[in-house]
């Protein structure tokens with residue numbers, strides 16, 4: 001791992017990650033563990049077989065708590081006993097189609113879950129830096145194709161997207177009311193929200209997502225079925241936003257000028273269609289192919305979504321690390337290592353090292 005500033009900062013820090021058993025959470029705990037942090041996780045048990053958390057043997061290097069984010073008392077107990085200095089909130093119902101099927105559960109988890117995390121922060125006094133992980137889908141989207149700015153109105157269309165817009169509003173209200181920047185010297189609690197585009201990487205087995213569909217096809221040796229070939233998304237490797245989450249948490253820890261809302265997306269050339277993404281995938285997995293089967297009955301999903309990443313580039317000197325080709329190549333390599341029964345913690349750590357070596 002190359003980044004000495006991050007390593008120096010995270011060494012020995014007490015970091016709590018909600019949603020650590022999920023796809024992004026598993027990559028994040030692996031990254032924090034490599035940086036020397038003491039990591040605690042709070043989430044439901046992994047809900048797919050296989051799953052990244054078990055493959056990297058997450059229980060062996062984090063303080064692992066299974067609990068529902070809607071259970072405030074249980075969450076508070078973990079805050080009181082672990083005493084985190086830094087919190088990353090990822091626990092959520094993150095799937096658009098599941099949101100349509102279970103809107104009440106989605107709002108309860110994603111909105112009240114955020115309230116519970118902020119309440120736990122407010123009622124303990126150990127947390128100095130909090131990053132709430134939302135999504136590029138928080139914006140009011142009229143499908144114009146214009147890249148969203150952080151100042152655009154927040155109002156997601158479907159229950160998942162809207163619940164994440166609400167999570168942003170909840171965070172804003174807690175920040176204004178209890179952790180206002182003008183009183184930073186008194187409370188020392190820095191808060192940011194991060195709106196990341198679609199992330200891809202090895203180890204995602206969620207339903208209704210394109211790369212997990214490609215991975216399942218590769219494992220079974222079957223053709224990939226593309227249902228929305230023209231839908232365009234800001235695809236990026238999972239380590240791109242994770243690097244920004246940990247950088248923001250570090251910077252704002254000592255300097256509240258970094259508390260903000262950040263879009264985290266690739267440059268415009270990486271905002272590609274589902275079909276183009278699959279074409280990259282089969283380039284590195286030529287043993288399979290793809291078919292297009294459009295489904296007219298699918299519920300509404302924005303067809304175009306792009307993020308303006310100017311703010312994060314200017315404020316944090318961010319430059320996307322991997323281009324699309326390298327991103328998809330690393331997903332296919334991770335998956336082939338899994339198929340070959342390799343040690344997936346070592347494979348994941350090796351990919352983290354390769355990513356850090358590529359940072360310009």
Ligand SMILES: NC(=O)c1ccc[n+]([C@@H]2O[C@H](COP(=O)([O-])OP(=O)(O)OC[C@H]3O[C@@H](n4cnc5c(N)ncnc54)[C@H](O)[C@@H]3O)[C@@H](O)[C@H]2O)c1
Nearest residue numbers: 019021022023024043044068069090091092094135198199
């Ligand atoms: N994957 C993406 O492309 C993407 C893009 C932007 C934002 N996000 C956000 O990143 C976060 C993580 O997403 P992911 O892709 O890793 O999803 P995931 O489904 O792999 O992981 C979700 C995590 O949340 C936990 N969780 C879900 N419901 C819970 C509940 N009721 N109580 C406690 N824990 C609960 C799960 O146990 C799991 O650990 C989410 O907040 C999601 O909205 C994801």
